[in-house]
Amino acid sequence: MTIISCLRTVSKPSLISQFSKPKPKPKTQQSSSLVVSSIVMSYDKELAAAKKVASLAARLCLKVQKALLQSDVQSKNDKSPVTVADYGSQALVSFALQKEFPSEPFSLVAEEDSKDLRQSGAQETLERITKLVNETLASDGAYNTSTLSTEDVIRAIDGGKSEGGSHGRHWVLDPIDGTKGFVRGDQYAIALALLDEGKVVLGVLACPNLPLASIVGDNQHSSNNEVGCLFFAQVGAGTYMQSLSGSLPVKVQVTAIENSEEASFFESYEAAHSNRDLSSLIAKKLGVKAPPVRIDSQAKYGALSRGDGAIYLRFPRKGYREKIWDHAAGSIVVTEAGGVVTDAAGYPLDFSKGKHLNLQAGIIVTNQKLMPALLKAVKESLEEQASSL
Ligand SMILES: Nc1ncnc2c1ncn2[C@@H]1O[C@H](COP(=O)(O)O)[C@@H](OP(=O)(O)O)[C@H]1O
Ligand SMILES: [Mg+2]
Numbered sequence: 001m002t003i004i005s006c007l008r009t010v011s012k013p014s015l016i017s018q019f020s021k022p023k024p025k026p027k028t029q030q031s032s033s034l035v036v037s038s039i040v041m042s043y044d045k046e047l048a049a050a051k052k053v054a055s056l057a058a059r060l061c062l063k064v065q066k067a068l069l070q071s072d073v074q075s076k077n078d079k080s081p082v083t084v085a086d087y088g089s090q091a092l093v094s095f096a097l098q099k100e101f102p103s104e105p106f107s108l109v110a111e112e113d114s115k116d117l118r119q120s121g122a123q124e125t126l127e128r129i130t131k132l133v134n135e136t137l138a139s140d141g142a143y144n145t146s147t148l149s150t151e152d153v154i155r156a157i158d159g160g161k162s163e164g165g166s167h168g169r170h171w172v173l174d175p176i177d178g179t180k181g182f183v184r185g186d187q188y189a190i191a192l193a194l195l196d197e198g199k200v201v202l203g204v205l206a207c208p209n210l211p212l213a214s215i216v217g218d219n220q221h222s223s224n225n226e227v228g229c230l231f232f233a234q235v236g237a238g239t240y241m242q243s244l245s246g247s248l249p250v251k252v253q254v255t256a257i258e259n260s261e262e263a264s265f266f267e268s269y270e271a272a273h274s275n276r277d278l279s280s281l282i283a284k285k286l287g288v289k290a291p292p293v294r295i296d297s298q299a300k301y302g303a304l305s306r307g308d309g310a311i312y313l314r315f316p317r318k319g320y321r322e323k324i325w326d327h328a329a330g331s332i333v334v335t336e337a338g339g340v341v342t343d344a345a346g347y348p349l350d351f352s353k354g355k356h357l358n359l360q361a362g363i364i365v366t367n368q369k370l371m372p373a374l375l376k377a378v379k380e381s382l383e384e385q386a387s388s389l
């Protein structure tokens, strides 16, 4: 197994007022919003395709993760890694989406590119990726296609070079979110979303290692120890979860708790990805008693959408720029389950500005009831931290 180690190195209304003062809508506004909701676009076809291709990519990743663990090569990687599975997943999703919508313009904003694979010395890795993609396509049989060549795979990977933006439709893909978790044998997600005119309109999170039962609290007595979840959401239609092995979807909701002392919070498993001192200060101000739940990837958004925990805190170091593929699918999965996703100042995330999110300080996620208190605690903690520097 080869792993290529790769260094990768507003005038919007704040949500604070929106949460603190819920205003009843005047009658005329209510009836006009009814008219609007009756002409809301349906993305059923796109959602079905997204679920199918993300599940297929999960199959590819599972196969590689097994082999990775056996060969124990993960210890070689210290910096942000990229594996054959990242490339394979991106090639597969890009190829399959183009097959699903052959007569539509195709735009995909995705994390990986083929630059390193085109270097001399990477031929063996490229062949391994190509074999993986072909085997996964053949195991499904859904796309009646001849065997892909290494050039086809390069082309599919580079199909993800779009810059996104505020016009038209763009798929957004993180072929493996949480590569470090993947290499460790922990959590990771295949995250696929669709932007339409700059808004996230659907999202799918395939989380092959996430238990179907809650990951928070005492689940020793849970009869369900199955792993592999598929979360999916469409704007205005709620969030659902099913098993990756194909159970019936169930509608999920974020937690309803109102008392922050009962909340438990998620943060990144990787200490370098978020400021833990700041998170613990915020948690202290909220009276949170439970220790942080640290897991990799957008599996955090999935777990939150079904009420496993109540809060997700992410405060990257100064200068780090968040990418849209790290949050697009996760954010709609949570918001359609009744949650709220904002930056640290309470502004909604703006996915219309290309590959990056322009954020104030960090990303916070919780339910509608807890958001005002969380925003207050975040504001105070940021001020305290700044004044202690
Ligand atoms: N210094 C940093 N601060 C914040 N996020 C970072 C980071 N370095 C990498 N990341 C991002 O964190 C993602 C993983 O999320 P999490 O920390 O929630 O597990 C990575 O996605 P990839 O694994 O797709 O590269 C990467 O984009
Ligand atoms: Mg990466």
Ligand SMILES: [Mg+2]
Residues within 6 Å of the ligand: 174, 176, 177, 178, 325, 326
């Ligand atoms: Mg990622």
Ligand SMILES: [Mg+2]
Residues within 6 Å of the ligand: 086, 111, 174, 175, 176, 177, 178, 179
């Ligand atoms: Mg990734």
